[in-house]
Amino acid sequence: xxxxxxxxxxxxxxxxxxxxxxxxPPLITVSGKGQIKIVPDMVVINxxxxxxxxxxxxxxxxxxxxIEQILKVLKESGIKGSDIRTYNFNLDERxxxxxxxxxxxxxxxxxxSSQSIKVTLNSITQYSEIVEGLINSDYKDQRNSVYDR
Numbered sequence: 001x002x003x004x005x006x007x008x009x010x011x012x013x014x015x016x017x018x019x020x021x022x023x024x025p026p027l028i029t030v031s032g033k034g035q036i037k038i039v040p041d042m043v044v045i046n047x048x049x050x051x052x053x054x055x056x057x058x059x060x061x062x063x064x065x066x067i068e069q070i071l072k073v074l075k076e077s078g079i080k081g082s083d084i085r086t087y088n089f090n091l092d093e094r095x096x097x098x099x100x101x102x103x104x105x106x107x108x109x110x111x112x113s114s115q116s117i118k119v120t121l122n123s124i125t126q127y128s129e130i131v132e133g134l135i136n137s138d139y140k141d142q143r144n145s146v147y148d149r
Contacts, residue, residue: 040147041122042121043121043124043126043145043147044120044146045130046087046116046118046119047116047117047118048114048115048117049067049070050113050115051063051066052110052111053111053113054109054110054111056091059091059110059112059113060113062113063113063114064115066139067115069137069139070117070134073134076133077129079119079130083120083121083122084120085120087116087117088114088115090114091113092112093110094109094111095107096108096110
């Protein structure tokens with residue numbers, strides 16, 4: 001009987017000690033959300049050109065001419081060379097089959113050249129002048145603009 005009392009008393013001490021350790025101190029939790037709206041003061045324009053031709057050198061020459069035309073518009077608009085960066089240049093061969101009247105399709109091999117440049121405008125007032133200059137220079141390839149601060 002004495003042994004039973006000791007076991008019960010030990011279990012009681014262990015349970016009450018474990019319970020005392022699990023209590024947490026008072027805690028305050030705060031969460032929030034902030035939002036700010038500002039007017040952008042710079043624009044990044046991504047311009048890409050691509051050319052397809054029967055020879056690789058003609059395809060590259062076509063892309064080079066288009067990029068030179070873009071660079072001319074940018075320099076005439078007062079954009080510094082340090083604000084213009086090439087970020088992509090690609091030359092590859094494209095093969096396609098076109099249906100023909102004969103039993104076999106015709107294999108057409110063309111070459112593809114693409115170039116992309118990134119232009120940083122430190123003033124958004126230049127943006128409309130540049131876009132207008134590109135439109136007037138017959139630029140019809142890909143364009144993407146991102147306004148930033």
